[in-house]
Amino acid sequence: MTRALATPVSPVHSPSFRRLAWGLLAASWVCALVSLVFSLARWAAIGHETGWGGWMPLTVVPTQALLVGLTPPQSMETQWRWVGVALECIPALAMLYAVLCVHRICRAFLAGAVFGPVVVRGFRGVGWGFLAMFATSLVYQVGVTALLSWLASGQQGGLIALGVGSFEMSVLVVGLMMLLLAHVLAEGCRLQAEADAFV
Template sequence: MTQHLPPSVSSVHSPSFRRLAWGLLAASWACALVSLVLSMARWAAIGHETGWGGWMPLSVVPSQALLVGLTPPPSMETHWRWVGVALECIPAAAMLYAVLCVHRICRSFLAGAVFGPVVVHGFRGVGWGFLAMFVTSLVYQAGVTALLSWLASGQQNGLVALGVGPFEMSVLVVGLMMLLLGHVLAEGHRLQAEADAFV
């Protein structure tokens, strides 16, 4: 039989809500850290695809480079690997900013503040973080394709490829939705402050 919470208990203080907040907090950090480690490791794995690099669950060459027909070079000098790592840091910075905003939102939820200013700024931050991920994804595409094509040509010429795929469209839409939600929560915070002023 379904159990109902007493009317005096808000759903945001229920155990299920707290579990969901903790789950989102843990999942966002776990996904971000795993993605960051794998994206960095791909540059160490170039040239080792038949050896230890074969275990990687994603392509050694970024998908943006594969779409334009670029293949992993047989070897790569260390300083070029560090250039690749630096390119990975561009979208990673936007992703980590969004995760930090999610962290603040979840901690505020766990403290019982649903319409507080921290949550409002957090959702706006997530929105701007996703929009930054859209922009940095384009910068990353250009940088990766330019680097790998330039190395493949013997450092004589290269190409720059840009494309908007499902990932870019998804983060763009989600970013705009988060900004809109931030405005809605700001209005909720204002109404709550007015209601508290009359109590």
């Protein structure tokens, strides 16, 4: 009497792997949207003594401005709020690009394609997205400190602050790691294609 051997389930198709992929997909979008909403809402709160509608405190002032001892202006005209929103959009675009690349990676994972050109391009895009976040963070620092200091001085002068902290260094390291991982995956795909062609 023979017994049929059960076909082993690939880890790629296991429920735990799919849950992780869905979790990463959802978490990346939630974090990006929450960060974007908070970043944009802060410019509606800056310049109000008790925050926006009484529920948002003055701690919404960008960290870069607080680190150099800037106090928010007592009031802010609408056009300068829109300038602040435009400044927030600079790093936000890089962040959304990285999230879109994570989205493509997760969708490929859920389709069972852990290795392939789509995943390679996805990891490469995440790497460049993080490097763009590093660069745009520096631009954002210069812009937000210049704007708030100029407004706080009554448009009589201002200062520009630029620094590299733990966030910038972490983003830089992760971006370089993602580019390295993309290179390794691309080489693995090339070797697999050569092996398939030889067989």
